[in-house]
Amino acid sequence: MLKQVAEGVLIHRSELLENNTVVVHGRDGVLLVDAGITSAEMTCLAKDLRGLGRPVVAGFSTHPDWDHVLWHAELGEAPRYGTARCAAVMQDVFSNADWKVGVAEGLPPEIAEDTPLDLYGLITGLPAETAQLPWHGPKVRIIEHPAHAPGHAALLIEERRVLIAGDMLSDVFVPMLDDSDNPIEDYLVGLGLLEGVADDVDVLIPGHGSVARNDEVRARIKLDRAYVEDLRDARVSSDPRVVSPKPGWEWASGIHEAQARNLARGSEREGTPD
Numbered sequence: 085m086l087k088q089v090a091e092g093v094l095i096h097r098s099e100l101l102e103n104n105t106v107v108v109h110g111r112d113g114v115l116l117v118d119a120g121i122t123s124a125e126m127t128c129l130a131k132d133l134r135g136l137g138r139p140v141v142a143g144f145s146t147h148p149d150w151d152h153v154l155w156h157a158e159l160g161e162a163p164r165y166g167t168a169r170c171a172a173v174m175q176d177v178f179s180n181a182d183w184k185v186g187v188a189e190g191l192p193p194e195i196a197e198d199t200p201l202d203l204y205g206l207i208t209g210l211p212a213e214t215a216q217l218p219w220h221g222p223k224v225r226i227i228e229h230p231a232h233a234p235g236h237a238a239l240l241i242e243e244r245r246v247l248i249a250g251d252m253l254s255d256v257f258v259p260m261l262d263d264s265d266n267p268i269e270d271y272l273v274g275l276g277l278l279e280g281v282a283d284d285v286d287v288l289i290p291g292h293g294s295v296a297r298n299d300e301v302r303a304r305i306k307l308d309r310a311y312v313e314d315l316r317d318a319r320v321s322s323d324p325r326v327v328s329p330k331p332g333w334e335w336a337s338g339i340h341e342a343q344a345r346n347l348a349r350g351s352e353r354e355g356t357p358d
C-alpha cells in the first residue's frame with residue numbers, strides 16, 4: 085500500500101525491517117528509491133504503480149547493502165542508479181562466481197525464500213561528484229557521504245522539502261557504522277552533511293522506521309550524533325533505541341553491543357606497544 089508523505093512523494097513499507105521504498109512522481113513516470121525486499125512486496129508496489137498509471141522511469145539505491153539493491157522484473161527495466169562507489173561495491177560482489185550463494189546465506193531466514201536475486205545489484209554508477217539525479221522530475225540532489233556504507237547517498241528533493249536518508253536517522257536502528265578505517269569520523273562527516281541541509285527539510289524518510297517531520301528532523305540528527313559521540317568516548321549510551329527499543333526490536337540492541345565491543349577492541353590494540 086502506498087502512502088503519501090509529501091506532495092508527489094509516497095512510501096511503500098516492507099514489513100520485516102520496516103524498509104521504506106520511496107516513490108517520487110516525475111514528468112513521465114516515477115523514481116523508485118530502494119525498491120523493496122520480497123517478491124510479494126515488490127509485485128504489490130508494481131501493481132499500485134500500474135493502478136496509478138505511472139511507470140518506473142528511474143531507480144536509485146542509497147547504498148550497496150542487500151536490502152537496498154533488490155529489484156523485481158515487474159518494476160520494469162528503467163536505469164537503476166547509485167553512486168560510482170556503490171556500483172563498484174556491487175561489481176566487487178559479482179566478481180565472485182558464487183556471489184548468489186553468499187548473498188542468499190546472509191538473508192534473514194523469514195524472507196529468504198521470497199527474496200528475488202535475479203536482478204540483484206544491477207546498479208548504474210553515476211560519475212563521482214554527480215550533484216543531481218538524471219531524470220525528468222523535481223530536482224533530486226545527491227548527497228554522498230562516507231557514513232554507514234561505501235558510496236552511501238542521501239537524496240534531497242528541494243522543491244518538496246523531502247530528505248531521503250538511506251540507512252541514517254532511523255528511529256528503529258542506532259547509527260550503524262561502516263567497517264572503514266575511521267568509522268566514527270566518517271559517520272560524523274555524514275551527519276554533518278545532513279545537518280547542513282536540515283533547514284531545507286520538512287519531511288525526512290529514513291531507510292528504516294517512521295517518517296520524521298519538522299522539528300523531529302533536527303532531533304533525529306542530534307540523537308544520532310549523541311549516540312556516535314558516546315560510542316567514540318566509551319560512555320554508556322542513554323539512547324532510547326538501546327535502552328528501550330521499540331517492542332519486537334529488542335534484538336537490535338545487539339547492533340549497539342557489537343559496535344561498542346569492536347571499538348573497545350580497536351582502542352586496546354592501539355594502546356598495545358609492539
Ligand SMILES: [Zn+2]
Nearest residue numbers: 149151251291
Ligand atoms: Zn538497510
